[in-house]
Amino acid sequence: MRIDLKxxxxxxxxxxxxxNQTIDRPIDGISIDSxxxxxxxxxxxxxxENFDGNDFINQALKNxxxxxxxxxxxxxxxxxxxxxxxxxxxxxxxxxxxxFHGKIIGITGSNGKTTTKDLITHLxxxxxxxxxxLGNYNTSISVPLSIFSFSLDSEIYVLELGANKVxxxxxxxxxxxxxxxxxxxxxxxxxxxxxxxxxxEKEKKSILNHSTKKYNFNELKPNSLEIDFTENKSxxxxxxLEIASHVANDIFKDCNLPVLKRDLLISCLxxxxxxxxxxxxLSLNKVKxxxxxxxxxxxxxxxxxxHLSCFKKYRKFFxxxxxxxxxxxxxxxxSEIGQYADGKTDILFTVGKLAKNAQSNSNNFALSLHFNDNxxxxxxxxxxxxxxxxxxxKGSRSMQLDQLxxxxxxxx
Numbered sequence: 001m002r003i004d005l006k007x008x009x010x011x012x013x014x015x016x017x018x019x020n021q022t023i024d025r026p027i028d029g030i031s032i033d034s035x036x037x038x039x040x041x042x043x044x045x046x047x048x049e050n051f052d053g054n055d056f057i058n059q060a061l062k063n064x065x066x067x068x069x070x071x072x073x074x075x076x077x078x079x080x081x082x083x084x085x086x087x088x089x090x091x092x093x094x095x096x097x098x099x100f101h102g103k104i105i106g107i108t109g110s111n112g113k114t115t116t117k118d119l120i121t122h123l124x125x126x127x128x129x130x131x132x133x134l135g136n137y138n139t140s141i142s143v144p145l146s147i148f149s150f151s152l153d154s155e156i157y158v159l160e161l162g163a164n165k166v167x168x169x170x171x172x173x174x175x176x177x178x179x180x181x182x183x184x185x186x187x188x189x190x191x192x193x194x195x196x197x198x199x200x201e202k203e204k205k206s207i208l209n210h211s212t213k214k215y216n217f218n219e220l221k222p223n224s225l226e227i228d229f230t231e232n233k234s235x236x237x238x239x240x241l242e243i244a245s246h247v248a249n250d251i252f253k254d255c256n257l258p259v260l261k262r263d264l265l266i267s268c269l270x271x272x273x274x275x276x277x278x279x280x281x282l283s284l285n286k287v288k289x290x291x292x293x294x295x296x297x298x299x300x301x302x303x304x305x306x307h308l309s310c311f312k313k314y315r316k317f318f319x320x321x322x323x324x325x326x327x328x329x330x331x332x333x334x335s336e337i338g339q340y341a342d343g344k345t346d347i348l349f350t351v352g353k354l355a356k357n358a359q360s361n362s363n364n365f366a367l368s369l370h371f372n373d374n375x376x377x378x379x380x381x382x383x384x385x386x387x388x389x390x391x392x393x394k395g396s397r398s399m400q401l402d403q404l405x406x407x408x409x410x411x412x
Contacts, residue, residue, distance in 0.1 A: 001142055002031035002041070003149035011148055014095050015042075018088065019080060025066040030145055037063040044085070045070035046141060086140060093144040093175045100152055105247065106176050108161040108169050108207050109184030109218075110200065111300045112240045113138065114275050116184050117160045119244035122272050123265070127257060128155040135275075136294075138162030143172055156251070161207065164325070165193030169203050173210035180247055181211025184240065186218045187299035191327030213250065217243045236303045237279055241269070277402055279304065284409060286387035288314065292394040293401040296323045298333050302340050304394050309344040314390040318345035319377065319404070321395020322352030331357045338363060345392070347384075351377050352399055374404050382411050 005011050005028060016023050028040040034056035037043060043060035045053030045068060054072045057079060061068060067078050071085045082088040097104075107117050114136055121132045131154045133146040138160040150157060161172040173181070186201045194200045208214040217239070249259040260268065274280040277294030288311070292304045301323065308316055318341055326333050331354065338358030341348055348368045350358050356370050367384075371377040381391070391408075395401045 001137065001145060002029060002033060002036045002038070003145050004029045005148060006151045007148075010099060010152060011096065014092060017095075018082070018092070021080075023067070023080075025078070027066050030148060031060075031065075032141060032145075034060040034063060034065075037065050039064035040066045042066060043068045044089075044141075045072065046085070089141065089144050090171070090175055093147055096148065097176070100150075100154075100157070102155040102157065103179045103251065104176055105156065105158045105180045105182065105251075106161050106173060106178030106207055106211065107159065107182045107184065108163065108204055109182075110187035110189040110204070110297060111303075112184040112236055112243070113160045113162065115237060115278055116182070116240040116243050117158050118275055119240055119272065120247055121158045123244055123248040123260060123268055124156055124158075124251065126268065127252065127255075130154065130156045130158060132158040133160045136160070136162065140168065140171055144175065147176075163193075163203055164190040166195075166199055166203055170206040170209075173207045176210075178207065178211045180213045180215065180251070181207040182215045182217065182243065182247060183207065184217055184243055185299065187297055188326060188333065189297040189299075190325045191329075192325040195327065215243070215247060217246075236300065236307075237274075241265075279307065282405070282409075284411075287385055288390040289405060289408060290390065290392040291402075291405055292392060293397075293405055295397050296321070296394050297326070298323065298337065301337050301394055304392055305337075305341055305344045308390070308392040311390050314388055315347070315386075316345045317347045317349065317381070317385075317389060317391040319349045319351070319381070319391060319393040319395075319401065320355050320358055321350075321399035321401050322354040324354075324396040324398055330354055334358050335360070341365075349377055349381065352395065355395065374400065378404055378407050381408070385411075 008028060012027055026040045027042045029038055030042045031037050032044050032046045034043060037060050043065040045057055054070050057068045057074050061076060061078060067080050069080045071082055073081060107113050117132055121130050124130045131150045137146050139162055143159060159176055161169055163169045183204050186204050188197055245265055252259050277291055280291045282289040282291055334354045334357035338360050342363045346366045348365045350356055351371045351374060359368055359370050393401050393405060
């Protein structure tokens with residue numbers, strides 16, 4: 001990840017207060033990847049599971065970094081040492097945000113965070129100067145870095161807060177202290193880190209302890225807007241839209257501005273583009289693909305299957321890859337998806353060790369096949385596809401099903 005600083009002077013002023021040594025070089029951007037360093041960047045040496053940024057400090061300086069920063073010592077005179085890197089970034093973020101006088105919206109949830117964030121931003125930008133965290137930059141490092149990339153004269157920040165273990169949302173919420181705290185949903189996801197759904201619920205709800213206005217949409221049942229998207233948008237999208245319109249209209253009310261009525265809301269959506277891999281519908285000749293390849297958990301897969309079942313006139317394929325990080329019950333979660341898919345798709349293709357559990361002799365699919373790799377699946381899929389087919393592709397990010405979609409785009 002790399003960001004450009006829009007408020008270079010402000011960042012440098014705040015940054016200098018943490019160090020006794022002279023800092024006289026400019027800082028124009030921040031990177032945590034030595035490979036994409038630009039001149040005058042600050043390189044933050046992060047330790048991950050499979051890498052250590054400290055190993056690339058000298059390379060970052062060689063590539064043009066003004067300074068490097070970590071909790072490890074380095075002999076280079078342009079290396080800055082802090083005792084605890086995460087604590088430093090947190091404190092720096094808190095002080096930086098004290099100079100921001102607009103509103104902050106914090107969004108978390110098991111499903112729908114990114115789409116809801118993008119929808120809220122889309123609706124608000126007609127009246128306000130709005131900035132948002134890009135893509136899925138929602139971690140303890142990427143949220144602060146996103147904030148540093150914003151302008152202080154913006155009126156609203158929309159921040160996505162992610163978690164894969166206990167403590168993540170509490171940590172991020174204590175940094176951003178949202179004026180509007182939003183929970184989109186609570187479901188089985190990242191159970192390897194959380195252990196139980198109860199822990200997920202407790203962690204997601206911690207955002208509300210730091211928020212002025214609190215929104216828990218976990219129990220929201222669509223469709224109060226009475227928007228009939230059927231084939232065009234899924235139930236999860238409609239729920240995300242309802243959340244976004246509710247929060248946006250509350251902000252309009254708080255600012256004494258007219259709210260978005262239903263017709264105006266729908267017209268605003270005409271220019272909205274779905275985030276990649278989150279249910280976007282692609283047309284390839286006379287075949288359609290529902291690209292839901294970004295990630296998967298049991299609730300989001302079931303919602304995607306409900307969406308697929310809306311396509312009554314099509315022969316339906318469901319390409320299902322492993323759902324990761326589901327803990328001790330991972331096999332039963334996958335088996336449950338196979339049962340749920342019965343009657344909602346004509347053909348089931350599975351790939352991955354876990355997804356194989358969705359295959360069952362009790363299912364009434366016209367065809368049900370398991371594959372050991374994406375390439376074999378692609379070969380069979382292209383052999384069978386014909387005009388009037390639709391394919392739902394869904395699995396965890398590590399299954400790389402987005403590459404499968406890219407290959408399908410190249411099929412004549």
